Amino acid sequence: MPASETPRRQAGSRRPIVLIGPMAVGKSAIGQQLAQHLGARFIDTDAEVVSQHGAIADIFASRGECAFREMEARAVSRAVEDAAESPTVISLGGGAVLDSGTQQLLAGCTVVYLECDAGTVADRIARNSGRPLLAGDAMERWRTLFATRQPVYERLADIVLDVRHGTVADLAHRLEDALRRPAGTAAAAPAATKKVEL
Template sequence: MAPRAVLVGPPGAGKTTVGRLLAERLGCAFRDTDEDVEAAAGRSVADVFVEDGEARFRELERAAVAGALVGHDGVLALGGGAVLDPGTRADLAGHRVAFLDVGIADAAPRIGFGAARPLLVGNPRAQWTRLMQARRPLYEEVATVTVQTGGVDADEVARRVAAALGEGS
């Protein structure tokens, strides 16, 4: 069993929204590893970060991704930082991975740079820009396709991802 499509990208790229629409389009289930982490921890991602620290969150995330890659056959959305783990990047080899690329102008209104984004505390725009600069090469490394999400609605992004993966138009 393997996911039909795996979505990666930074906060605000639309992984969850596009993932749900893509799963509907493909007639399969959707799964979000952030939701898996929350279920395992019994609290929100933000609470795990604050109460246990980023290292603990990354452990839970790594386990969630590894399990989903072998236990889910629909559309899978990974948390924005999941690609930081070398084991996760290795596990993604051979999977159909779509990098949902977005610029800060389109990401900002989608995520609101609020408290639910613990890595964006302080100067959220500067933090997001730093995150993206550090992670872009990793997203590109694991991706089999890249789809721009800026300036188009989520349904159109889902259509483009499906087409790029050879799943219709």
């Protein structure tokens, strides 16, 4: 977003900071670190669904993806509503952004897209076989889902954080610095992108 339009990104704002991006990109890990740095609460909407309804794989198996998406959308809505009470960092599941109601809610948030490629997540996916949407050839499924969702991530993002290189701590610090930067001083991406790229 052009520097002249950056006030919505300031850490002191009451706007929730919402991390979006594909599965296994590190939204929860980076979000937790960022929340600690900012003195904010952290909410992982997938974890909220699990705490209320059980394992995601079990929900998919017994009730189907549509039921899970409804639970997910409710969890996002509650998280954004609760964020009005205190500074909050929210991590969304990879497919949560496909819900139209969630997209509308995100218009009132500072949205950070964690940008990566298949190579960035390959090791994490290989170590975690519990993702129902990645059954079968996990990396091929990941690439297919990412190709579908990437335009949505890019459209919704206020900030794009390239997570291909750097530790979780490094990435959280980069994001914190961008969020704390006073309005009008952030180094912005070309105006046509209407977002800040880190």
